[in-house]
Amino acid sequence: MIDDFAKAHLHDKLRGVRAALVWKVEGLPEDDIRRPMTPTGTNLLGLVKHNALSDARYFGEGFDRTPPLDLPPWDADGWWDSTHRATEHEGRADILDLYELVSAHVDATIDALPIDARGYVPWWDERVMLFNVMAARLCDATRHADILRETIDGSVGVNPETAGEGQ
DSSP, X not given: OHHHHHHHHHHHHHHHHHHHHHHHHTTOOHHHHXXXXXXTOOOHHHHHHHHHHHHHHHHTGGXXXXXXXXXXXXXXXXXXXXXXXXXXXXXXXXXXXXXXXXXXXXXXXXXXXXXXXXXXXXXXXEXXXXXXXXXXXXXXXXXXXXXXXXXXXXXXSSSTTTTTSOO
C-alpha cells in the first residue's frame, strides 16, 4: 500500500515540477529565456532542455526503455554543455515540444513499472530502484529555475497564481 502511495505522490510532484518549469519560460521574451544567468551559462530555456534530455536518459536508458529521441552516449565529449544550452536553431516551441514528448515517455515508464523496479544508471555506476530515480529527478528539476526567473523579473512561486508568494 505504501509503495502505491509513494509512487503516486512522487509522480504527482514530478508533474508539478514539470509544469512549474514550463511556466518559468512563459511570458518572457526570447532574450530573457536565453540569457546566460550564471558563470556556466545556465539559462531558463537551457534548463528545460536539460531536464528533457536528463529525463529521457534516466527513465529510458536507465530502465531499458527506448527513449523517445536519439541521444548521444552519456559520456560523449561535450554532452553536459550541449544538454544545458538551447542552440540558436532550437526555438522555445521546439524545446517545449521536446519536454512534452519526453514527459509522456516518463509518465508511461512510471505507470508501467513498480516503484521498486530495478534499473541501472551508468553515470552513477549503480543499480537503483525507480523510487531513487524519481526522487533524484525531482530534486534536480527543482534546483535551478526559481532563482533564474526571479532574477529576470521578480516572479517566484510554482505557477502564476502563487507568483510573488516566495514559495
